[in-house]
Amino acid sequence: MASRREERIPHWILHAVxxxxxxxxxxxxxxxxxxxxxxxxxxxxxxxxADPGKLDLLRAVIxxxxxxxxxxxxxxxxxxxxxxxxxxxxIVSAATTVLGVFLASTAAYAFSRFRFPGRRAGMMSFLVSQxxxxxxxxxPLYIIIVTWLGLxxxxxxxxxxxxxxxxxxxxxxxxxxxxxxxxxxxxxxxxEGAGPARVFWTVVVPLAKPAIAITALFSFMTAWNEFILAxxxxxxxxxxxxxxxxxxxxxGFSQQWxxxxxxxxxxxxxxxxxxxxxxKYLVSGLTAGSVKG
Amino acid sequence: MTRPASHWPRALAALAAGLAVAVALSWAWLRAAxxxxxxxxxxxxxxxxxxxxxxxxxQAGAEGDAARAALSAWQADQPAGTVGxxxxxxxxxxxxxxxxxxxxxxxxxxxxxxxxxWAYDQAQRLRGIVLENAEQGFARAEVEVERLEGxxxxxAPVRKDGAVVGAxxxxxxxxxxxxxxxxxxxxAAVALPLLxxxxxxxxxxxxxxxxxxxxxxxxxxxxxxxxxxxxxxxxGGEGVRALGLSAAVGLALVLFVALGGAxxxxxxxxxxxxxxxxxxxxxxxxxxxxxxxxxxxxxxSFTGQTLYNTSAPLTxxxxxxxxxxxxxxxxxxxxxxxxPSFYWTLAFNVIWTVTNVSIGVSVGLVLALxxxxxxxxxxxxxxxxxILPWAMPNYITxxxxxxxxxRQFGVVNYARMLFGLEPLSWFDETFTSYxxxxxxxxxxxxxxxxxxxxxxxxxxxxxxxxxxxxxGASRWQQFKAITLPSLKxxxxxxxxxxxxxxxxxxxxxxxxxxxxxxxxxxxxITQAYKYAFQQYRYGYAxxxxxxxxxxxxxxxxxxxxxxxxxxxx
Numbered sequence: 001m002a003s004r005r006e007e008r009i010p011h012w013i014l015h016a017v018x019x020x021x022x023x024x025x026x027x028x029x030x031x032x033x034x035x036x037x038x039x040x041x042x043x044x045x046x047x048x049x050a051d052p053g054k055l056d057l058l059r060a061v062i063x064x065x066x067x068x069x070x071x072x073x074x075x076x077x078x079x080x081x082x083x084x085x086x087x088x089x090x091i092v093s094a095a096t097t098v099l100g101v102f103l104a105s106t107a108a109y110a111f112s113r114f115r116f117p118g119r120r121a122g123m124m125s126f127l128v129s130q131x132x133x134x135x136x137x138x139x140p141l142y143i144i145i146v147t148w149l150g151l152x153x154x155x156x157x158x159x160x161x162x163x164x165x166x167x168x169x170x171x172x173x174x175x176x177x178x179x180x181x182x183x184x185x186x187x188x189x190x191x192e193g194a195g196p197a198r199v200f201w202t203v204v205v206p207l208a209k210p211a212i213a214i215t216a217l218f219s220f221m222t223a224w225n226e227f228i229l230a231x232x233x234x235x236x237x238x239x240x241x242x243x244x245x246x247x248x249x250x251x252g253f254s255q256q257w258x259x260x261x262x263x264x265x266x267x268x269x270x271x272x273x274x275x276x277x278x279x280k281y282l283v284s285g286l287t288a289g290s291v292k293g
Numbered sequence: 294m295t296r297p298a299s300h301w302p303r304a305l306a307a308l309a310a311g312l313a314v315a316v317a318l319s320w321a322w323l324r325a326a327x328x329x330x331x332x333x334x335x336x337x338x339x340x341x342x343x344x345x346x347x348x349x350x351x352q353a354g355a356e357g358d359a360a361r362a363a364l365s366a367w368q369a370d371q372p373a374g375t376v377g378x379x380x381x382x383x384x385x386x387x388x389x390x391x392x393x394x395x396x397x398x399x400x401x402x403x404x405x406x407x408x409x410x411w412a413y414d415q416a417q418r419l420r421g422i423v424l425e426n427a428e429q430g431f432a433r434a435e436v437e438v439e440r441l442e443g444x445x446x447x448x449a450p451v452r453k454d455g456a457v458v459g460a461x462x463x464x465x466x467x468x469x470x471x472x473x474x475x476x477x478x479x480x481a482a483v484a485l486p487l488l489x490x491x492x493x494x495x496x497x498x499x500x501x502x503x504x505x506x507x508x509x510x511x512x513x514x515x516x517x518x519x520x521x522x523x524x525x526x527x528x529g530g531e532g533v534r535a536l537g538l539s540a541a542v543g544l545a546l547v548l549f550v551a552l553g554g555a556x557x558x559x560x561x562x563x564x565x566x567x568x569x570x571x572x573x574x575x576x577x578x579x580x581x582x583x584x585x586x587x588x589x590x591x592x593x594s595f596t597g598q599t600l601y602n603t604s605a606p607l608t609x610x611x612x613x614x615x616x617x618x619x620x621x622x623x624x625x626x627x628x629x630x631x632x633p634s635f636y637w638t639l640a641f642n643v644i645w646t647v648t649n650v651s652i653g654v655s656v657g658l659v660l661a662l663x664x665x666x667x668x669x670x671x672x673x674x675x676x677x678x679x680i681l682p683w684a685m686p687n688y689i690t691x692x693x694x695x696x697x698x699x700r701q702f703g704v705v706n707y708a709r710m711l712f713g714l715e716p717l718s719w720f721d722e723t724f725t726s727y728x729x730x731x732x733x734x735x736x737x738x739x740x741x742x743x744x745x746x747x748x749x750x751x752x753x754x755x756x757x758x759x760x761x762x763x764x765g766a767s768r769w770q771q772f773k774a775i776t777l778p779s780l781k782x783x784x785x786x787x788x789x790x791x792x793x794x795x796x797x798x799x800x801x802x803x804x805x806x807x808x809x810x811x812x813x814x815x816x817x818i819t820q821a822y823k824y825a826f827q828q829y830r831y832g833y834a835x836x837x838x839x840x841x842x843x844x845x846x847x848x849x850x851x852x853x854x855x856x857x858x859x860x861x862x
Contacts, residue, residue, distance in 0.1 A: 011666075011668075011669060011670075014663045014666060014669060015669075015670075015671075017659075017663060018660070018663060018664075018675045018679075021656075021660060021679060022675060022678045022679060024736070025678060025679050025681055025682050025736070025740075026678055026681065028682075028690070028693045028694065028697065028736070029681060029685070031693065031697060031704060032689075032693050042702065043696050043699055043702040043703070044702035044707075045704065052710070054711065057707050057708075057710050057711040058711060060704070060707040061704055061707050061708050061711060102574070103574050103575040103578055104575060106571045106572070106574060106575065107571065107572050107574070107575035107576065109571050110568045110569070110571035110572035111572065113568075114565060114567065114568030114571075115568075116561070116565035116568040116569065116572075117561045117565070119568075122572065122576065125579075125584070126579075127849075128846070128849070129579065129583050129584070129587070130793075131793070131842060131845040131846055131849055132583070132587050132842060133797065133817075133818055133821065133838045133841045133842055133845070134797075134799065134818065135818055135821035135822045135825055135834060135837075135838045135841075136586075136587060136590035136591075136821075136835055136838030136839060136841075136842060137583070137586040137587060137590060138822075138825065138826075139590065139593065139825060139831050139834070139835065140585070140586035140587075140589035140590050140593070141582065141586045143589070144581070144582070144585070144586065160578070160582060161582055163578065164578040164579055164581075164582040164583055165582075165583065167575050167578065167579055167583075168579075171575065196567045200571075224686070225686040225687070225688070227688040227800060228799060228800075228822075232826070243686070243688055246688075246689065246692065247688070247692065247804070250692055250695075250696070257696060260692065264689045264692075264693070267686065267689070268684075268685055268686060268689060271684065271685075271686060272681070272684040272685065275680075275683070275684035276677060276680065276684060279680060279683070279684070279744060
């Protein structure tokens, strides 16, 4: 019989693995921070002599700027229209959140509480719509938004598209939550004479606050991080959103890596904080939705 | 017992709805066609006329009586009011003319007059263009077309022994576009059949006769309108197609209303009005900005639409299944146009997905197992730091990694040099280019699997392991018998999700490799984007995207089966 002692892996090996993985995970972020703080536009962390020795190379790999300067952070706002782009992103994301949450919560309530013809088809169509390739939609969307509605290069156009594309995920998530709210509470309100609208706004919505908060944050992040639609629809430079603007710094022949790095950090901080705060809810929402599918 | 309700009102409503829709649709369609497409065709016809004249004159030797005979032979087939002139550059001669004013003193052949200098200039200009095209390999148009008020002025070079000796110049009246049916005709086509149905109240009370009457009168109304429209337009292929399509739409509506579908839909709407009121804002948004664009995209996939014919009606650029055939026909590595073939891209896409998901699952699982070790110090700190890659917006991640793989200034190449290796041009080889995208996506996707696995691991009750230990199970046996089965319900959906995400991971491929070298590292979705927005082949890109959708749909159906099967266990 084998020994009853556990064949345990020593903790220092686990720590070693974790430290290596943390370095891998954090390195690109440190890299972008060092470039932002270097004050220059160069992609390299250190300027090297023509025939670099090992030490020079080491200096070029370690994410620590040669000198520190906040010049990039001030310059993106002063010399570049980055402030304007951030403002566009903030407006678009906030409007998307409000509209998206309104549309998703009402629809989710209908799907959760009522049995009506088309209910199953509606839920299924939401699922199937997640498989529509974006490239198939882009041209027709362009025709609808730009040619028919005249909303090219406007924030309204982007908000409409973002809010509708976020609907299916939000509806599935909210419906799952509404299903867990006992009906007795609503029935009590109805007996007291409240109409359907009152019941929804004063009973259901307050009870579903946590789920609605998650939905709101998800909509916000969708809009905040979206790149392709914004790049396709926003032709005018002053209407760029932050993602399009960041790409503008380093896309094509432009190589302003310092601006890009500083801008990336400014754009990322709010979503990273939100994300770390939220991620456990997001995971349960994602996996729950797909299991039910 | 009450008498069953008469079907006559329903037949009337069905007929009215169907006729109104069909006639309105075809009326609008014909209007649009007579305004837009007509001009293009008329222009092409005028160019054809001047080209034929140039050919005929050249065959007749370009000069002399034979050329003049060719000119008048050509004139016979032209619409009244057309004028043709043959100008010879050497000696500034008017060699022939069908202009009614060029008679008597002005009769050709003669020297060009002072006020006819423009004709000489045009011949010279055309000669210059032909020479330039031949010398420098340009392909500028060798026919001059000018659209003037009510007519076309055209010019084409005339060659003799390979050299341009002159030009034919044509003045051709532009016919006004064919008339489309007016509003009265459309109203009559709707109203007359309805009037005919009015006196049939008795005869069409029962279901069968009511339906038959509605159908017959519908056919009469739409048919009459179509006949009238075709007579006005003088025939034409796409007119028939447009009328046929709108007639089909109207017919569907007639049947829907007459067979009671509309009544049932209305009843449901009224009965469930609260539910529909809640669902409608979202459904309307989805309908307009998701489902309609999808259907429109599918329709586009059957056309040859490009950037240059977006204003043409879809019926005119209809190509049927040609796009699909073109995409699926090429089995070689490259398409005839130089982009990688569909099958190459699909294979690359599958490899890309499988490798990424395997890396994500294995790295994530190992990290989750380590982080789940009891008594390990600093666990919360490790956890937060390891989630960071997932929290970053992925387009920023992609641009950062693209910078780190830079040939000259990238950190990765410096690190290679530090270990005595040569720096690499990462994006010049398919394999290394693929590695850059794999590194980027692997980096940003392992935290998701880690978080999912960790959540599942933490929900396994500790007494299970306790019991296993008491029974003398080894660590590996515990892992197989307890850990893996408990992970499955969380991991299976996570894998399914991440397969779909990775399969369509547009940002990473588009921003990191951009398909380099020469499109070999495109995945399907980025390739479709390039067809649409770099080559402007909208119809083709739509067909390509539809194929992607079918692949995803097949995968969705398949995974639904699999999850059902695993849930059953």
